[in-house]
Amino acid sequence: MATILTVDDTASMRQMISFTLNSVGHEVLQAADGREALSILQNKKVDLVITDVNMPNMDGITFVKSLRELIDYKFTPILMLTTESQDAKRQQGKTVGATGWIVKPFNPEQLLNVVKKVLG
Amino acid sequence: MAIDMRQFHQTFFEESLEGLAVMETELLRLEKTTDSSDGRAGVATNPEILNTIFRAVHSIKGGSSTFGFGDVANFSHVLESRLDVLRDGRCMPDRPVVGLLLLAVDCLRSLIVAAKTGKETDRKTIDAVRDQLHELAQRETTPPTPGACPASTLVPACWRIVFRPSRQIFFSGNDPLRILRELAALGEVKIAVDISTLPSWELFNPEECYLAWTIDFAGRVTREALAEVFSWVMDDCDLDIVPSASMTPSLSITPRAIAEAVANVDAHAGSIRVSVPKVDALINMVGELVITQSMLSQLASHFTLESLPKLFIGLAQLERNTRELQESVMHIRMLPLSFAFNRLPRLVHDMSQKIGKKVEIIISGEQTEIDKTMIEGIIDPLLHLARNCLDHGIEPPAERRAAGKPETGLIELKAYQKGGNVVIEIRDDGRGLDYKRIHAKAIQRSLVAADAKLTREEIAELIFVPGFSTAETVSDISGRGVGMDVVRNNIHGLGGNVEITSEDGRGTRFLVRLPLTLAILDGLSVQVGAHTYILPLVCIVESVRVHPEQVSHPAGGGELYGLRKEYLPLIRLYELFGVEPRSTDLTQGILVVVEIDGRKAGLYVDDLLGQQQVVIKSLQTNYRRVEGISAATILGDGTVSMILDVAGLVRMAHAGSIRGDVAVHQRAPTDVGRSAGSPTIN
Amino acid sequence: MDTALALDHHRLQSSEEQYLTFQLDGQEYGIAILKVQEIKGWDKITPIPNSPPYVSGVLNLRGVIVPVIELRKRFNLPAAKPDAFTVIVVVNVGERLAGIVVDSVSDVIRLGAEQHCASPEYEGQREREFIQGMAQVEGRLLVLLDVDRLLKPEMLTERAEATPLSAQTSAR
Numbered sequence: 001m002a003t004i005l006t007v008d009d010t011a012s013m014r015q016m017i018s019f020t021l022n023s024v025g026h027e028v029l030q031a032a033d034g035r036e037a038l039s040i041l042q043n044k045k046v047d048l049v050i051t052d053v054n055m056p057n058m059d060g061i062t063f064v065k066s067l068r069e070l071i072d073y074k075f076t077p078i079l080m081l082t083t084e085s086q087d088a089k090r091q092q093g094k095t096v097g098a099t100g101w102i103v104k105p106f107n108p109e110q111l112l113n114v115v116k117k118v119l120g
Numbered sequence: 121m122a123i124d125m126r127q128f129h130q131t132f133f134e135e136s137l138e139g140l141a142v143m144e145t146e147l148l149r150l151e152k153t154t155d156s157s158d159g160r161a162g163v164a165t166n167p168e169i170l171n172t173i174f175r176a177v178h179s180i181k182g183g184s185s186t187f188g189f190g191d192v193a194n195f196s197h198v199l200e201s202r203l204d205v206l207r208d209g210r211c212m213p214d215r216p217v218v219g220l221l222l223l224a225v226d227c228l229r230s231l232i233v234a235a236k237t238g239k240e241t242d243r244k245t246i247d248a249v250r251d252q253l254h255e256l257a258q259r260e261t262t263p264p265t266p267g268a269c270p271a272s273t274l275v276p277a278c279w280r281i282v283f284r285p286s287r288q289i290f291f292s293g294n295d296p297l298r299i300l301r302e303l304a305a306l307g308e309v310k311i312a313v314d315i316s317t318l319p320s321w322e323l324f325n326p327e328e329c330y331l332a333w334t335i336d337f338a339g340r341v342t343r344e345a346l347a348e349v350f351s352w353v354m355d356d357c358d359l360d361i362v363p364s365a366s367m368t369p370s371l372s373i374t375p376r377a378i379a380e381a382v383a384n385v386d387a388h389a390g391s392i393r394v395s396v397p398k399v400d401a402l403i404n405m406v407g408e409l410v411i412t413q414s415m416l417s418q419l420a421s422h423f424t425l426e427s428l429p430k431l432f433i434g435l436a437q438l439e440r441n442t443r444e445l446q447e448s449v450m451h452i453r454m455l456p457l458s459f460a461f462n463r464l465p466r467l468v469h470d471m472s473q474k475i476g477k478k479v480e481i482i483i484s485g486e487q488t489e490i491d492k493t494m495i496e497g498i499i500d501p502l503l504h505l506a507r508n509c510l511d512h513g514i515e516p517p518a519e520r521r522a523a524g525k526p527e528t529g530l531i532e533l534k535a536y537q538k539g540g541n542v543v544i545e546i547r548d549d550g551r552g553l554d555y556k557r558i559h560a561k562a563i564q565r566s567l568v569a570a571d572a573k574l575t576r577e578e579i580a581e582l583i584f585v586p587g588f589s590t591a592e593t594v595s596d597i598s599g600r601g602v603g604m605d606v607v608r609n610n611i612h613g614l615g616g617n618v619e620i621t622s623e624d625g626r627g628t629r630f631l632v633r634l635p636l637t638l639a640i641l642d643g644l645s646v647q648v649g650a651h652t653y654i655l656p657l658v659c660i661v662e663s664v665r666v667h668p669e670q671v672s673h674p675a676g677g678g679e680l681y682g683l684r685k686e687y688l689p690l691i692r693l694y695e696l697f698g699v700e701p702r703s704t705d706l707t708q709g710i711l712v713v714v715e716i717d718g719r720k721a722g723l724y725v726d727d728l729l730g731q732q733q734v735v736i737k738s739l740q741t742n743y744r745r746v747e748g749i750s751a752a753t754i755l756g757d758g759t760v761s762m763i764l765d766v767a768g769l770v771r772m773a774h775a776g777s778i779r780g781d782v783a784v785h786q787r788a789p790t791d792v793g794r795s796a797g798s799p800t801i802n
Numbered sequence: 803m804d805t806a807l808a809l810d811h812h813r814l815q816s817s818e819e820q821y822l823t824f825q826l827d828g829q830e831y832g833i834a835i836l837k838v839q840e841i842k843g844w845d846k847i848t849p850i851p852n853s854p855p856y857v858s859g860v861l862n863l864r865g866v867i868v869p870v871i872e873l874r875k876r877f878n879l880p881a882a883k884p885d886a887f888t889v890i891v892v893v894n895v896g897e898r899l900a901g902i903v904v905d906s907v908s909d910v911i912r913l914g915a916e917q918h919c920a921s922p923e924y925e926g927q928r929e930r931e932f933i934q935g936m937a938q939v940e941g942r943l944l945v946l947l948d949v950d951r952l953l954k955p956e957m958l959t960e961r962a963e964a965t966p967l968s969a970q971t972s973a974r
Contacts (some may be wrong), residue, residue: 068291074327077293099293100352117302120295651849697851739850742899743860743869746850752860752867760848760862 001025002119003044007037007051007063008081017050020108021115034058038066041073048119049078050102053089061089065096077118130391132183133236136192139176140229141462144222146173148465151218170213173221174203180228189235192228195250199224201344202253222466223249254342279346284314284332284358294353296329302349307339336364392492394452402448409441450491450640457535457544458486460499464506468531471510478528479514481506485535490542494634497614498544501607505546505618505630506531508603513550513628523625525549541616541658542636547629553622555579561588577718580620584608584717608717612767615641615656615750619718633658641736641753641763645729646712649699652761653725654734654753659766661713661720663728666706678773681711681722688713688722689773696748696769702726714766721770736763748772819915823908823944824891827879830908830944832937837949839894841907844884861901863892870901871952876932895953902952913937913944 004026006017011032018028029044031037033055049067053060060080067073077099082089090101102114146169177200184192203221206213213221227246234241281303285296303309314332318324337346346361347354416434419427461483472479490498514520514529521527534545555576562568562582574582582588586605611618616634635641635658643654670682671690679690690711694701703709703726711722734753739746739762750765821832847859847870856875860867870890874881887906892899917937934948 075290075293077295094292094355097292117298120298120301699849699851737865737867739860739867742867743850743857746852748851752848754862754865754867758862759846760860760867762848762850 001027002047003027003029004048004050004115005029005031005037005040005046007031007034007049007055007060009033009052009055013052013081016108017111020111024112026115034060034063034066037063041067041070045072047076048115049073049076050081051078052081053086053093061092061096064093064098068097079114079118129187129236132187133232134391136180136183136232137229139180140225140232143173143176143225144466145462147218147222147225148469150213151215151469170203170207174200174207177203177228180232184232184235189232191241192231192235195224195228195231195246198250198253199228220249220252224253251340278364279337279341279343280360280362280364281335281337281346282332282358282360283335283350285329285353286356287328287330289329289353289356290327292353292356294356296331296333299349299353300333300335303335303337303346306341306345306349307337309338310336312336332358392453392455398448398452402445402452405441405445405448409438409445412437412441446640450636451489453492454489454636455492455495456487456489457495457498457542460490460495460502461486461533461535463499463503464533467503467506468510471507475510476516477510477514478517479510479531480528481531481533483533486533488535488537488542490634491636494614497610498632498634501610501618501632502533502544502546504603504607505632506533508630509546509548509550509628513548513552515551519551523551537636542634544632544634545629546632547627549627552624552626552628553580553583553620558582580622581718583620584618612765617717617767641734642731643734643753643763644712644731645761646693646710646723646725647702647727647729648693648697648725649701651697651699652729652755653693654761654763655712655714655723656750656763656766657731659714659716661715663710663712664722666709666711666724668707671706683713683722686720688720689770690722690724691769691773692724694724696772714770716767716770719770721766721773723769734761734763819913820910821913821944821946822891822910823939824889824904825906825908826873826877826904827882830939830942831904832911832913832944832946833891833893833949834946835910837893837895839892839899842890842892842901844888844890858903861890863899863901866899868892868899868901870903872903874903876952893949893953895950898953900953911939913939 001024004021006014006021006028007030008014008017009032014030014032018030021028029040029046031040034051035058037049037051038058051060051063055063058066064078064080067076067078078097080090080093080098080101081104082093082101083104093101099118100114102111150169150173177196181193181196181200184190184196199221202224206217227249230241231246233239283296283299285294289296300309300311312334314334315330317332318330324330343361347359350357350359412434416431416438419431419434423431464483465481468479468481509531514531515523515525517527520529530549532545532547532549534547536543559568559574559579559582562579562585563570565588567582567585567588568574584604584607588604608618611632611634614634616632618633619631620628621631622628635656641654642657644657644660646653646655664683666681672680672682672687674680679692680687681690692701692704694704701709706724709724709726710728711724712728713720713722715721734755736751737753737760739749739752748765748768749762750768751763752760753763755761820835822835822838823830823832825831842861842863845861847861849859850857850869853859856872858870858872858875860869862868872881882905884903888903889907890901890903891907892901917939919936919938932947932951934946937944937946
């Protein structure tokens with residue numbers, strides 16, 4: 001199965017995502033913000049990144065932009081976690097190269113469906 | 121930190137149901153602008169109508185999803201998208217479309233009611249209507265064939281999708297292959313790739329996308345669901361989703377189930393909306409009442425005989441304050457009759473289509489106000505009377521043509537205030553009552569003796585007798601004989617009455633009279649022996665002294681009183697109620713002539729005590745219904761007095777004379793239960 | 803004249819087995835306390851036309867119209883003149899109120915299970931329908947009444963024959 005990185009400043013969110021994806025056999029790495037995520041990605045290769053938008057130290061948009069500059073992650077699927085009303089953020093994300101988004105609140109099943117679609 | 125949304129629910133339900141009513145009215149208006157020759161509606165002339173309808177659904181959609189009413193949100197979402205299509209003029213709102221939209225309004229209404237009451241909805245019909253709404257989308261690009269409305273059944277949807285991603289699509293981590301896979305999971309796909317923009321090898325950049333695809337998709341999936349698959353790349357591609365076979369909406373769904381469920385919508389809203397000026401007036405009046413009260417209590421604390429004139433002034437003021445307050449409060453509960461009338465246009469519209477008659481309804485005086493509780497009670501009787509006009513009164517178009525009348529029949533609904541009552545007239549310009557048929561049917565059902573001679577009025581009254589119906593085939597509309605007597609009872613329950621008049625070939629008219637309010641009655645107190653009874657003023661015609669020579673005794677029993685040219689049944693109230701009168705000599709008392717439902721009677725009492733307004737108190741709450749008594753009231757001295765049911769009394773009297781089989785009964789003085797007076801020791 | 807006493811249910815610990823006892827023609831009866839709303843002094847009753855003989859009429863209970871049942875008549879006991887002890891027990895059965903005229907009210911007592919006893923053969927068919935059971939209290943016999951049955955609407959809809967119009971002459 002795949003290796004997935006989840007980036008979110010809320011521990012509970014990371015845990016929920018981690019738990020859900022583990023249940024179908026994926027390996028899940030966690031980071032609390034963009035900076036931490038980038039440092040993890042220096043040493044490990046992942047197949048999919050799921051990131052929140054509002055985070056301290058480095059927010060989601062900046063993180064995606066930086067990530068896309070890395071050769072290894074030029075084409076890796078990156079999904080943003082947004083709320084219904086954050087349309088502007090979604091547009092911004094698209095501009096810096098995000099693949100798509102998952103709208104909060106979501107239930108575990110929805111998460112699994114999207115991940116399955118993206119990873120094939 | 122969740123907010124409890126439930127506090128907003130009630131308002132949401134009220135708003136939504138009102139919005140639906142507006143939608144219905146506007147849809148009916150839209151239909152009226154339909155040019156019947158080719159079935160298209162004049163959208164250009166009425167863009168505002170569609171906007172109003174759209175806004176109503178949009179609000180319902182927003183509210184329902186915020187407050188978690190998923191079913192409502194889903195359905196209104198579909199409806200909204202379709203309305204959007206109509207608004208843009210991408211689709212023509214012809215007759216079948218408007219019909220479908222009206223159905224959708226019914227569905228939405230039943231969903232909202234289900235959310236409110238927790239009751240079941242007709243899932244099947246709702247799903248079927250939703251599917252048809254989806255299909256409506258197909259008409260965006262294919263205009264409908266004029267006029268035709270085939271009764272086709274639903275067919276599976278076929279789509280043709282052309283997907284041309286931008287060159288840079290891979291850079292967002294998106295993969296067209298993923299998208300195609302997702303499509304394949306939703307239905308059957310036939311995919312053809314377009315490699316026309318593929319450059320030669322030396323110019324080829326493997327990080328860019330040069331391919332496009334045409335997908336023939338077969339599956340009962342909505343356009344939206346298909347578009348959803350492409351949501352992430354919407355800005356990154358050219359996308360075209362078109363139907364590959366044209367559809368026309370069919371109206372093979374019977375709306376009855378929905379309509380009936382909706383008809384049983386609980387119309388008893390537990391709240392009233394009151395205009396601010398009415399509340400202000402109330403507050404002022406209470407203020408004045410408080411002043412008067414304090415003035416009186418001050419007077420009382422230093423009372424001397426000299427203060428007496430001041431006391432009388434104070435009491436007069438109190439009376440004025442109380443009266444004004446009472447009027448003010450009653451006004452709060454008054455609502456315009458339009459609330460009751462607004463269901464009729466829809467009913468007439470649906471019913472006339474169903475039975476193949478052309479009927480128009482004209483409403484006037486709907487701003488006439490009436491007590492809120494009566495609004496709810498009058499809706500059913502009005503619906504039934506209207507159905508009666510539709511079913512029995514208005515003739516089929518051919519017959520009307522032959523009679524030289526316009527093909528479209530007319531039902532006129534008029535309301536106005538007269539005296540202390542609200543009068544509602546429902547008249548049609550149809551064929552009038554078929555007196556012969558009614559008479560024959562009554563004889564057949566043994567409601568009258570075969571040889572009884574009846575006046576036209578009496579024959580007309582027969583339709584109100586329980587179990588009567590002249591419909592040949594019992595249609596579900598109004599033939600089942602459960603009709604007119606229930607209508608009359610309901611109207612009586614509201615303190616009113618209903619009469620019928622008719623003109624052969626010209627039409628029938630129902631006249632409904634209702635008191636202004638349920639809670640208070642203008643009455644006349646009468647004395648019978650040691651007891652006081654109240655007669656509703658609205659039923660009283662006059663009171664006369666009895667001339668013994670005018671009293672006659674027809675064969676078969678009973679007493680009649682000749683008053684001018686008429687003969688009225690004479691009812692001795694003391695006998696009916698088993699009380700001891702002051703005198704059994706008719707000349708010693710007074711005859712009160714009453715009239716109800718077009719029939720008269722004379723009630724014999726000892727004395728008239730005077731007019732007064734009384735508060736109506738229910739007898740049935742703790743006891744049961746008593747024949748001849750409609751309710752009770754509490755007099756100024758704290759004792760209970762019975763309010764007489766004039767209709768019941770008159771019925772008891774007439775029942776004797778029409779049947780001609782009144783038993784002559786001599787009352788024994790020692791009858792149990794008839795003892796004069798009750799223990800009244802104080 | 804109006805001496806309405808509201809019974810304080812909270813005063814009594816467990817109301818299940820508690821009864822209000824009253825006298826009627828020398829016999830003691832009991833009604834479950836939970837059914838009793840209040841006790842009213844004798845008051846003016848307005849007769850209701852065409853009602854069963856034991857429904858003497860209605861009275862005004864603070865603005866509500868309440869029917870009054872003459873229990874003596876209901877049990878076919880001889881009538882008695884109301885006196886200073888005569889009261890009307892207002893009962894509440896399933897949201898319906900009614901008043902029952904009794905000779906006098908005694909007390910509120912608790913009944914243990916052991917005090918209940920089997921009902922002996924009772925004369926007077928009428929009362930049998932309303933008897934819920936019997937109990938022994940300090941050597942006295944207490945007849946427990948089923949108030950629900952007393953007030954059942956069917957019971958109250960029993961009507962005496964309707965009086966049709968008579969054919970008597972005007973001058974009598």
